[in-house]
Amino acid sequence: MGSPDPLSAVRRAVRDFLAAGEPVLASGELFVAVSGGADSLALTEAAARAAHRRDVRVTALVVDHRLQEGSAEVAATAADMARKLGADDARVLTVTVEGRGGVEAAARGARYRALREALPAPDRLVLLGHTRDDQAETVLLGLGRGSGPRSVSGMRPLDPPWGRPLLALPRSATEGACAELGVVPWTDPHNSDSRYTRVRLRREVLPLLEDVLAGGVSAALARTAAQLREDTEALDVLAAELLRRARDGETLDVDVLTPAPAALRRRALRTWLLGAGVRELTDAHLRAVDALVGEWRGQGGVWLPGNFEARRSRGKLCVEA
Known part of the structure; x- marks a missing residue:
């Protein structure tokens, strides 16, 4: 047919x-x-x-x-x-x-x-x-801005x-x-x-990519988004379990977080910070907070959007307005 x-x-x-x-x-x-x-x-x-x-x-x-x-x-x-x-x-x-x-x-x-x-x-x-086509544009925007896999994975159905x-x-x-x-x-x-x-992506960039790569670019970008979305969802499940184990009331136990891969830690920290009311988190913010775990040298707290501060004290991570 x-x-x-x-x-x-x-x-x-x-x-x-x-x-x-x-x-x-x-x-x-x-x-x-x-x-x-x-x-x-x-x-x-x-x-x-x-x-x-x-x-x-x-x-x-x-x-x-x-x-x-x-x-x-x-x-x-x-x-x-x-x-x-x-x-x-x-x-x-x-x-x-x-x-x-x-x-x-x-x-x-x-x-x-x-x-x-x-x-x-x-x-x-x-x-x-x-x-x-919208999905392809979203993926290109994420790639161009270096927004990480969550952005490059595009829109969910x-x-x-x-x-x-x-x-x-x-x-x-x-x-x-x-x-x-x-x-x-x-x-x-x-x-x-x-x-x-x-508009420029739609009218200039994507047509040029289609021409240079002999077609199929939008479909390929959409497939890439779907594959990354599956990977991201799997990592989010693992990060949720890490966060559950690390929680100690409103704080997080550093000893639980430290052995975990940095990618899982940052996902767990992102969920924790969002839940505390922190918004507009960037990759730089998450890496700075993660450094309180993975690169601890006794440094001070990390300022976060919305006038929040994340800091480490006595083996715990806390975030306060």
Whole structure:
């Protein structure tokens, strides 16, 4: 048999994703993030088709970032299109984009916060239209920034409350699905603005890599992400057990941590620090805290974001605001 047509491929990917995650449908509600682009529209149609067979209600969530003139009309059109494609309801969430890290990061943060806050309960799921091409871009960003295996492993298909059924499909599949449905997606002007890093990766870097390496780069990067994700998850299990053994109330027992490989120690320390309220941890932060175990010379404490300090005293690690 030949390859399925784009619409069938999208529908099958969503159907298989929901079948594998049947417990997430127990609430009878499913949410889909909709921008009006090809990825989210194809996803909405397939999600509504699959969910309705299970008597699950689908709500489309459209985020209006208010970054360009006419954004309210664009959001309203996307909501209307989602209803026509089968969504039982569609809501527009208006956000204010501000904060550090540039417009891209600030908009992403505002979008995810709005989607999360729109959920009526923490066990609900929001489907996102990320494709294999988005995964490839994420992996390249992680490589370029030296962010480590956790970043290079890319996006997870299921990372509650987020679900990404289309990660194995190329962007061309969603575009083809919309063409089959007779739907004209909205094209975000920001997606052609070369001031944004992802746009340059999409329009310049990936096409060059495809040309130099004779094709298949996006698929190869996605496979790399999947392999690294499996390795990372295995290490996280081992690190969780190390952390469990090292815990002594709110502190950690250095004697338990010291014999462990540094990679496991840093994973355990990351979980411990996040649990204590420390945020925006970098590799440099983790290595500095790990040095209190693996390179102990009586040094002082380590300053951490949020005005926290990690220090070693009498064979224990502690972290305090």
